Amino acid sequence: MTERGFNTGYWTHPFVQVIPKDGKLLYLYLWSNDHCNQAGLYEITPATISFETGIPIDDIPELFENIKAKVVWYPDSNLVWVKNFIKRQSKSPKFLAAAAKCLISIHHNGAIKELMDYNLQKYSISIPYQYYIDMVSILTRAPVSGSGSGSGSDKKMGVVKGEGKNTPRSEEIRPSESETEESLSEGDRRIISAWRSVKGFSLPVEEAAELVARLRTEFADVDILAESKAWAARKISEPLKAHQRPSSQIWTWMRRAREYDRQKPYRQRKQERGPAPTQLLEE
Numbered sequence: 001m002t003e004r005g006f007n008t009g010y011w012t013h014p015f016v017q018v019i020p021k022d023g024k025l026l027y028l029y030l031w032s033n034d035h036c037n038q039a040g041l042y043e044i045t046p047a048t049i050s051f052e053t054g055i056p057i058d059d060i061p062e063l064f065e066n067i068k069a070k071v072v073w074y075p076d077s078n079l080v081w082v083k084n085f086i087k088r089q090s091k092s093p094k095f096l097a098a099a100a101k102c103l104i105s106i107h108h109n110g111a112i113k114e115l116m117d118y119n120l121q122k123y124s125i126s127i128p129y130q131y132y133i134d135m136v137s138i139l140t141r142a143p144v145s146g147s148g149s150g151s152g153s154d155k156k157m158g159v160v161k162g163e164g165k166n167t168p169r170s171e172e173i174r175p176s177e178s179e180t181e182e183s184l185s186e187g188d189r190r191i192i193s194a195w196r197s198v199k200g201f202s203l204p205v206e207e208a209a210e211l212v213a214r215l216r217t218e219f220a221d222v223d224i225l226a227e228s229k230a231w232a233a234r235k236i237s238e239p240l241k242a243h244q245r246p247s248s249q250i251w252t253w254m255r256r257a258r259e260y261d262r263q264k265p266y267r268q269r270k271q272e273r274g275p276a277p278t279q280l281l282e283e
Contacts, residue, residue: 006032010028011024015069015070019066019067020063020066022053022055022059022063023063023066023067025053025055026049026053026055026060026063026064026067027067027070027071029049029052029053030071030080030082031082031085033052035048036082036085037099037102038086038089038095038098038099038102039085039086039099039100039102039103039106039115039127040081040082040083040084040085040086040099040115041079041080041081041082041102041103041106041111041112041115042079042080042102042106043077043078043079043080043106044078044079044080045078046060046061046075046078061075070082070083070084071083072111072114074108074111077107077108077111079106079108079111081111081114081115083115083118086099086115086119086123086125086127087119087123087125092214093210093213093214096125096126096127096128096213096217097128099127100127100128100129100131103115103127103129104129112129115127116129123220124216124217124220125216125217125220126185126188126212126213126216126217127213128209128210128213130184131184131206131209184205184209184212187225188209188212190225191212191224191225191228192205192208192209192212194225194228194229194231194232195208195228195231195232195246195250197232198231198232198235198239198240198246199235199239199240200239200240200241200242200244200246201240201246202246203246203247207247211247211250211251212224215250215251215254218254219254219255219257219258221258221261222254222257222258222261224254227253227254227257228250230253230257231249231250231253
């Protein structure tokens with residue numbers, strides 16, 4: 001059973017206060033039920049919702065309409081997307097990887113795109129979905145040896161036994177550097193390109209991509225590309241040494257950039273950033 005924290009301010013939030021009592025129950029249920037995955041986009045039927053909550057099944061469509069600002073329902077596909085779910089989780093690289101893997105099982109490209117665009121544009125959270133899609137594609141295209149029997153045959157195929165079917169072991173077949181790089185967004189590639197311009201920067205593409213994802217999550221208020229270029233420029237006069245870890249240097253640089261920005265007068269920061277977007281409820 002998965003354990004999740006609960007914000008007691010839920011009940012007093014203006015959005016929750018104005019929806020009917022069954023709407024309050026439905027909204028809370030969609031965050032906390034056992035069917036919800038790390039992505040917050042999952043399959044569930046109205047019949048299941050009704051059975052587990054006691055809400056009359058005929059009332060469910062109208063209740064979804066009441067909470068549509070926070071939850072997207074795709075009735076034809078029996079899909080629910082809790083929009084702020086990922087924002088309210090740990091957002092560690094491992095969690096984002098788990099969220100990406102959950103999306104692979106969702107057969108609704110439009111919903112997946114909406115989720116990824118929303119998290120990237122609103123919260124600067126980059127989900128490595130394309131990386132895992134490419135990995136599955138590589139596993140699918142991988143040649144399979146003849147139909148031998150015994151553990152030796154299974155080992156060659158890279159499968160795990162014990163769940164009624166052969167399950168690919170993704171750790172045995174990994175995408176190449178070029179395939180990983182092609183799966184990145186243009187913005188991520190430009191950031192990594194800035195890092196690579198520094199003599200001695202040797203992080204593999206996969207690790208660099210994970211670092212970008214971590215930076216976007218931790219430093220959502222920092223211009224990662226601009227600061228990456230600034231860090232690379234500094235390395236011209238202060239070259240990397242053999243014992244130095246570029247990932248640690250970059251992380252420290254972003255932290256100091258944020259601290260420096262926060263020390264600026266409020267009016268200056270407001271002028272540089274422009275008006276803030278309208279905020280929705282974030283439990």
